[in-house]
Amino acid sequence: MLQQTQVVTVTEYYQRWMKRWPTVQDLAQASCEEVREMWAGLGYYRRAERLWEGACKVVNELKGEIPRTASKLTSELPGVGQYTAGAIASIAFGQVQLNGASHVCVSAAGLPSVSL
Numbered sequence: 615m616l617q618q619t620q621v622v623t624v625t626e627y628y629q630r631w632m633k634r635w636p637t638v639q640d641l642a643q644a645s646c647e648e649v650r651e652m653w654a655g656l657g658y659y660r661r662a663e664r665l666w667e668g669a670c671k672v673v674n675e676l677k678g679e680i681p682r683t684a685s686k687l688t689s690e691l692p693g694v695g696q697y698t699a700g701a702i703a704s705i706a707f708g709q710v711q712l713n714g715a716s717h718v719c720v721s722a723a724g725l726p727s728v729s730l
Contacts, residue, residue, distance in 0.1 A: 619656055627656055638680065641666060642673035664693030682707045 615624045615631075631652055635641040641649070646666055653662035668691040672680055681687045687699035694702070703709040 615656060615661075617658070617661070624656070627653070638669045638672050639678065641669040661693070667692045668694065680706070683709065 615628055634652065635644060644666065646663060649662050649666040650659055653659060656662075671691060672678060676690065681690045682703070684696070684699040684703040687694045687702055688696060
């Protein structure tokens with residue numbers, strides 16, 4: 615939601631989203647149309663569709679298990695690129711990831727980033 619959208623705009627959307635679909639399983643049970651309606655006003659609607667498609671794949675094909683590495687995230691979930699996969703792996707799973715675009719290592723532990 616935050617890609618190219620200000621935090622002040624996203625906050626209300628995010629709170630409504632999380633209230634309606636607090637888990638990946640809840641999101642996977644929604645219809646694509648419901649997801650688009652909830653996203654309305656944020657733009658970049660394909661992101662909402664990909665998020666929903668990813669939730670459906672996690673629940674229906676991956677036994678509810680979100681891939682835990684950047685390489686598996688990019689290969690197994692629709693619409694997840696290297697940057698997003700690196701962020702997810704770092705923040706959610708504590709893996710230090712090299713972001714090829716900025717050449718910075720990020721850590722979920724909140725440690726200072728290291729430029730390479």
